Amino acid sequence: MYHQVVIIGAGPVGGRLATELASRGISTLMIEEHAEIGRPFQCAGLVNPPAMNMVNLHETILQDIDGAIIHSPSGIAVPVGQDGKTRTHVVCRKRFDQGVVAQAMSAGAHLWLLSKPIDATVTQNGVNLKIQREGETVDITCDLLVGADGAHSWTRRHFRLGRPKEMMIGFQADVSGLTGKSNWLEMYTGSEVAPGLFAWVIPSGNNTHRIGVWSRPQDLDGRSVEQCYDTLLSHPLWREKFADVKEIARYCGPVPCGVIQKPFKDRVMVIGDAAGMAKPTTGGGIGPGFRQVESIIEKLVKSIVSGRLSASDLATVCKPFKTFRKEQDRARALRDLLVSTPDDETLDSHFEMFNRPEVLDLINREGDIEHPVPLGMTLLRKVPAFRKLALKAGFKLLFA
Numbered sequence: 413m414y415h416q417v418v419i420i421g422a423g424p425v426g427g428r429l430a431t432e433l434a435s436r437g438i439s440t441l442m443i444e445e446h447a448e449i450g451r452p453f454q455c456a457g458l459v460n461p462p463a464m465n466m467v468n469l470h471e472t473i474l475q476d477i478d479g480a481i482i483h484s485p486s487g488i489a490v491p492v493g494q495d496g497k498t499r500t501h502v503v504c505r506k507r508f509d510q511g512v513v514a515q516a517m518s519a520g521a522h523l524w525l526l527s528k529p530i531d532a533t534v535t536q537n538g539v540n541l542k543i544q545r546e547g548e549t550v551d552i553t554c555d556l557l558v559g560a561d562g563a564h565s566w567t568r569r570h571f572r573l574g575r576p577k578e579m580m581i582g583f584q585a586d587v588s589g590l591t592g593k594s595n596w597l598e599m600y601t602g603s604e605v606a607p608g609l610f611a612w613v614i615p616s617g618n619n620t621h622r623i624g625v626w627s628r629p630q631d632l633d634g635r636s637v638e639q640c641y642d643t644l645l646s647h648p649l650w651r652e653k654f655a656d657v658k659e660i661a662r663y664c665g666p667v668p669c670g671v672i673q674k675p676f677k678d679r680v681m682v683i684g685d686a687a688g689m690a691k692p693t694t695g696g697g698i699g700p701g702f703r704q705v706e707s708i709i710e711k712l713v714k715s716i717v718s719g720r721l722s723a724s725d726l727a728t729v730c731k732p733f734k735t736f737r738k739e740q741d742r743a744r745a746l747r748d749l750l751v752s753t754p755d756d757e758t759l760d761s762h763f764e765m766f767n768r769p770e771v772l773d774l775i776n777r778e779g780d781i782e783h784p785v786p787l788g789m790t791l792l793r794k795v796p797a798f799r800k801l802a803l804k805a806g807f808k809l810l811f812a
């Protein structure tokens with residue numbers, strides 16, 4: 413059996429690539445190890461408007477979000493956003509993933525469920541794959557193999573393509589029993605509840621919420637993210653708010669942030685979480701994965717059609733990834749400076765600054781979660797109390 417492209421993993425990024433390839437006439441097969449698309453899911457389900465507009469799956473939206481209330485370690489609350497102005501959407505991940513993969517199939521791509529690769533070898537003429545499909549071994553050849561197989565990517569490991577710069581750990585529970593504004597999410601910071609990063613409470617429609625925490629392993633100091641979640645729920649500042657919470661489900665997963673140096677080899681490449689595309693500031697990986705597909709698709713199709721799929725051909729195709737890596741490095745440097753490395757006391761003093769009307773105004777005017785670096789730099793330049801950090805930031809960004 414032969415296909416021009418085989419994509420391992422039918423998640424949102426693999427599905428998106430399959431749609432773009434198949435709609436340009438490239439024969440494409442998606443290989444998915446699970447029995448259904450979108451399960452199990454490990455995601456807060458935030459999809460920003462540009463990513464949503466690419467796939468037009470608005471029917472999967474559970475809740476629009478207009479803003480965020482961000483809490484400092486001692487409880488200083490900074491509201492960012494404006495009622496009536498949607499900043500992001502909360503989706504049903506299962507329906508969203510299924511929608512993306514259905515678009516690929518409508519465009520002509522094929523899907524094998526309950527299937528996974530057990531071996532792959534690259535020859536001069538193509539890639540020979542052994543796929544385990546519902547207990548049987550099937551041989552397939554293709555011109556190009558794409559790993560869109562998530563954070564623990566088999567493709568990335570099999571072809572020794574390296575590791576993403578950071579591998580965060582996320583934990584989340586779906587709950588009922590919380591009250592509050594249905595169109596604002598909340599974020600919690602501090603060494604006790606989310607060392608180095610933040611915890612979140614996201615309304616997900618129908619009186620349900622998603623409560624989660626993510627952190628860098630080096631900041632956890634032997635604790636688990638699950639323990640941080642327990643600490644948030646029983647924290648003296650917040651326990652009253654969480655008193656009636658009833659859990660519906662809980663899950664834990666990795667968030668790879670930092671595009672690997674060479675996400676390709678002869679006739680092989682990786683994208684999405686497999687390549688380390690998630691944002692170091694929010695952990696979001698769907699929008700960045702879609703942008704990654706959009707950035708390469710025209711050149712990739714030309715390479716497939718002309719049979720130019722060597723490592724150096726794919727290096728040319730994947731050139732935009734360098735910009736993504738640079739953006740991630742700069743965002744990470746600012747995140748570390750403003751959020752990840754300060755102790756709780758310093759973080760509180762940052763929040764006091766953020767909470768001033770003129771600073772809030774600046775954040776609301778210039779804040780763009782897609783591009784946090786310009787806002788960070790403006791804050792450092794314009795807010796007098798941050799100026800001492802500006803020089804440090806300059807150096808960090810210079811070497812990021």
Ligand SMILES: Cc1cc2nc3c(=O)[nH]c(=O)nc-3n(C[C@H](O)[C@H](O)[C@H](O)COP(=O)(O)OP(=O)(O)OC[C@H]3O[C@@H](n4cnc5c(N)ncnc54)[C@H](O)[C@@H]3O)c2cc1C
Nearest residue numbers: 421423424425445455456457458562582665684685697698
């Ligand atoms: C707790 C948590 C919260 C998050 N919240 C958000 C959020 O709100 N917004 C956001 O944008 N991102 C969020 N993310 C990140 C987001 O889930 C990922 O970035 C996104 O799913 C990446 O898509 P992908 O298609 O690259 O990989 P995945 O969604 O991981 O899809 C990979 C697919 O490949 C399949 N697969 C894996 N290995 C194999 C194999 N060997 N053979 C066959 N199939 C295989 C899997 O079953 C899966 O279907 C969150 C992550 C976590 C852990």
